[in-house]
């Protein structure tokens with residue numbers, strides 16, 4: 698099985714929870730995809746790095762990857778490490794939900810990104826609000842956001858939100874892959 702198929706199997710088996718959940722949109726849903734459970738799991742983390750690197754492999758000149766803490770954080774470090782194994786020099790960054798209120802007061806942590814081409818990563822997208830917030834913070838520090846790459850898209854409008862901000866949106870895994878319907 699390739700990395701994507703292995704990851705789909707792990708998500709189906711271990712990261713889809715059924716019940717009554719409130720989403721970021723405020724709407725309720727009967728399932729929740731908890732990718733933090735897998736992005737911090739030794740079996741899945743390398744697969745996530747590979748699947749997301751494959752998803753953006755055709756985009757030239759990507760210097761760094763990251764997104765809004767905390768869902769994006771382990772994704773970005775997996776990509777950094779799996780990238781190194783492929784001979785890529787891709788850095789990671791973390792976008793805080795708010796700028797730090799002391800120290801250097803930064804919202805974007807990691808190597809300097811001014812003038813750099815970066816990809817925003819995300820575990821699961823619902824409204825697209827989290828990657829949009831990351832895009833805004835990255836633009837403030839002078840980075841060029843060339844794409845948003847998510848593992849699972851819930852098909853609830855995130856793509857349109859990101860494209861309206863002028864950024865390409867890509868998802869590695871769809872609800873269909875997981876045997877789920879949009880809610």
Ligand SMILES: O=P(O)(O)OC[C@H]1O[C@H](OP(=O)(O)OP(=O)(O)O)[C@H](O)[C@@H]1O
Pocket residue numbers: 721722765766767768769819820821822823824825826827828855
């Ligand atoms: O597309 P969106 O509407 O932004 O929703 C998806 C976001 O929701 C979850 O994070 P959450 O906001 O629960 O915060 P966390 O990462 O701190 O757990 C998930 O990790 C995504 O980041």
Ligand SMILES: O=C(O)c1cc(=O)[nH]c(=O)[nH]1
Pocket residue numbers: 719720721722728729730731732820821823824851
């Ligand atoms: O909307 C959300 O908060 C959300 C939905 C989901 O399936 N997974 C997740 O991590 N967040």
